[in-house]
Amino acid sequence: MEYFTPLSAALGGLLIGLAATLMLWTNGRITGISGIVSGVLIPSKTDTAWRSYFLAGLVLGPIAYTTVSGQGLTIVTQASPLLSVVAGLAVGVGTRLGSGCTSGHGICGIARFSKRSFLATAVFMLTAMITVYITRHLVGGP
Amino acid sequence: MEDANSTRSSEINVRGLTWVFLSGLLFGLGLTISGMINPAKVIGFLDVAGNWDPSLALVMASGLAVTVPAFHFILKQQRPLFEAKFFLPGKADIDPQLIGGAVLFGVGWGLAGLCPGPALAGITSLDSSVLSFVAAMFAGMLLHYFLLEPRD
Numbered sequence: 001m002e003y004f005t006p007l008s009a010a011l012g013g014l015l016i017g018l019a020a021t022l023m024l025w026t027n028g029r030i031t032g033i034s035g036i037v038s039g040v041l042i043p044s045k046t047d048t049a050w051r052s053y054f055l056a057g058l059v060l061g062p063i064a065y066t067t068v069s070g071q072g073l074t075i076v077t078q079a080s081p082l083l084s085v086v087a088g089l090a091v092g093v094g095t096r097l098g099s100g101c102t103s104g105h106g107i108c109g110i111a112r113f114s115k116r117s118f119l120a121t122a123v124f125m126l127t128a129m130i131t132v133y134i135t136r137h138l139v140g141g142p
Numbered sequence: 143m144e145d146a147n148s149t150r151s152s153e154i155n156v157r158g159l160t161w162v163f164l165s166g167l168l169f170g171l172g173l174t175i176s177g178m179i180n181p182a183k184v185i186g187f188l189d190v191a192g193n194w195d196p197s198l199a200l201v202m203a204s205g206l207a208v209t210v211p212a213f214h215f216i217l218k219q220q221r222p223l224f225e226a227k228f229f230l231p232g233k234a235d236i237d238p239q240l241i242g243g244a245v246l247f248g249v250g251w252g253l254a255g256l257c258p259g260p261a262l263a264g265i266t267s268l269d270s271s272v273l274s275f276v277a278a279m280f281a282g283m284l285l286h287y288f289l290l291e292p293r294d
Contacts, residue, residue, distance in 0.1 A: 001194060009177065018172075024222065026161035027224060053162045059166075059265060061263060078255065087250040088275035089281060090246050090247065094247030098239065098243020099231065099239075119236060124244040127251075128251040131251075132252045135252070
């Protein structure tokens with residue numbers, strides 16, 4: 001567990017929880033990133049204003065952090081661009097089919113004690129762990 | 143689920159949108175500070191058989207420590223501050239789409255270490271894998287909309 005960063009994890013989680021709380025309290029919506037993004041992407045859907053404002057904040061968050069702290073952003077990707085395309089397609093289709101992702105099901109759905117969200121979170125966590133086990137330990141690095 | 147949201151968007155006022163922007167900003171900050179914006183760290187959590195990094199579990203637990211009591215309190219109110227009502231997912235039953243979707247999402251998450259929030263928050267890094275992932279994710283969402291989403 002040498003990579004465990006409990007303080008920053010707890011603080012970051014707190015901010016994410018506060019973000020979802022603000023959204024529900026002021027705007028009455030669930031902070032589900034996959035739903036928010038697809039709502040902007042798909043032309044026939046309405047409610048693009050608040051979704052765009054949220055996404056603008058989401059993209060500016062890391063920039064605000066690097067500006068204020070003076071530290072760079074640590075983003076280390078191990079998947080090649082090609083593998084990333086496969087992964088992105090699976091995440092795009094999967095989150096729409098399954099009505100949510102880590103934020104919508106994992107943070108907001110569980111907080112509402114939604115049976116669907118408990119199950120979805122357990123399934124995608126387990127599947128992701130199995131996938132990493134296969135790519136890291138059975139067939140070597142990605 | 144979010145389809146239920148499509149009403150009266152024009153009525154949301156500027157004050158409401160400011161809070162929504164702030165929510166996004168806090169979310170992006172939270173992903174950055176927690177390290178969840180970094181796919182290598184996420185994979186470190188998913189790799190239970192390797193040098194396991196439990197950070198992501200703590201991020202979720204810490205987030206839920208806020209949302210569980212806060213949602214309980216907020217949903218007891220008549221309405222949110224700047225909207226006429228709450229917009230909550232209507233589906234309650236477990237269907238094959240939920241399980242199939244979660245499996246597909248889990249595979250993609252495990253392959254790249256990216257899920258929608260961190261991927262979008264990370265686009266300004268201009269990392270080619272993050273950008274490829276986001277472009278493909280958009281394509282996947284559109285693919286689902288045009289080919290798989292049931293029409294009324």
